[in-house]
Amino acid sequence: MLPPAFPDYLRQHPCILGEGAVVERLRRQPTTPLDPDLVNSAFVYDPAKRYALAAIYRQYVQAGLTHDLPLLLSTPTWRANAERIAAAGLSHRTVNADNVRLLQDLRADTGAYAAKVVIGGLIGCRGDAYRPEEALTAQAARDFHGWQAGQLAAAGVDFLLGITLPALTEATGLAAAMAATGRPFMISFVVRPAGTLLDGTPLKEAIDALDAATHPQPTAYLINCTHPALARAALVHPTNSSPRVRQRIIGLLANTAALSPEALEGQVDVIAGDPANFAESLWDLHRELGLKVLGGCCGTDDRHIRCLAARLASP
Numbered sequence: 001m002l003p004p005a006f007p008d009y010l011r012q013h014p015c016i017l018g019e020g021a022v023v024e025r026l027r028r029q030p031t032t033p034l035d036p037d038l039v040n041s042a043f044v045y046d047p048a049k050r051y052a053l054a055a056i057y058r059q060y061v062q063a064g065l066t067h068d069l070p071l072l073l074s075t076p077t078w079r080a081n082a083e084r085i086a087a088a089g090l091s092h093r094t095v096n097a098d099n100v101r102l103l104q105d106l107r108a109d110t111g112a113y114a115a116k117v118v119i120g121g122l123i124g125c126r127g128d129a130y131r132p133e134e135a136l137t138a139q140a141a142r143d144f145h146g147w148q149a150g151q152l153a154a155a156g157v158d159f160l161l162g163i164t165l166p167a168l169t170e171a172t173g174l175a176a177a178m179a180a181t182g183r184p185f186m187i188s189f190v191v192r193p194a195g196t197l198l199d200g201t202p203l204k205e206a207i208d209a210l211d212a213a214t215h216p217q218p219t220a221y222l223i224n225c226t227h228p229a230l231a232r233a234a235l236v237h238p239t240n241s242s243p244r245v246r247q248r249i250i251g252l253l254a255n256t257a258a259l260s261p262e263a264l265e266g267q268v269d270v271i272a273g274d275p276a277n278f279a280e281s282l283w284d285l286h287r288e289l290g291l292k293v294l295g296g297c298c299g300t301d302d303r304h305i306r307c308l309a310a311r312l313a314s315p
Helices: 006-012 023-027 041-045 047-066 082-087 095-108 111-116 138-154 168-179 203-213 228-235 243-248 261-265 275-289 302-313
Strands: 016-018 071-074 117-124 159-165 185-189 220-226 249-254 293-296
Touching (some): 016 302, 047 071, 047 111, 249 275, 275 293
Parallel strands (some): 016 293, 159 185, 185 220
């Protein structure tokens, strides 16, 4: 049994568990060195690396299954664009579709719980996600990301997800590329506590501009790679946020460290944070601001997602 259409899925569930970190956990395992071009997208072709990748996803699936929570997973395709696939010498492979099948197989193994698991086709920006000056223009982004968006949509993802976006220009083009596939899609930004994207665009202007420029509009928006306290500050900012922003942004995939992107990028050791505190901070955002998609990003692992699942399942 498969989940309902993604917009209906969002409407039906007041609280949805998100996955935790994947790439950052693999990066710190000596047996799973990341590919300089595709990061972890080619792991599906190496038996040992595929096993390690699947093991992380299984931990997140188990957290949701244990508490019977709806669960949002995203494919390990953050860098699987045509340019990088060619650089890695894998143009003969269906990299995006093969990663979609990996998660579809994991979902199918859960039996009836599969109806509560949605799979998002993950797309990242072309350049450094923390450097807005590297962002593509809107037209260049639409051209660049169109191929990958089409590959993921054709592989049968439940929705598309443009994630860790630092600038409005590339987000606009990526949204247009995803809209052109006919699949539901969400856009996820990294934000500053002053209520802006990393390029300085106020959140209220970014949401209004994207909704006006994209047809159909994004199903919803997320924040990711941002600590809960910093995300809250951004969402309630008196100048750069708005009630509409808080209506359209429905979730947070949170970091465990309350650091700026620039400071976080320079960290050698992971700052894991206390899992119980992490879970409680996200629960507070659900109660206060109505955020419904709640999961982890940098610094999180299965401990954080298990704690979060237990908290979301509590009355």
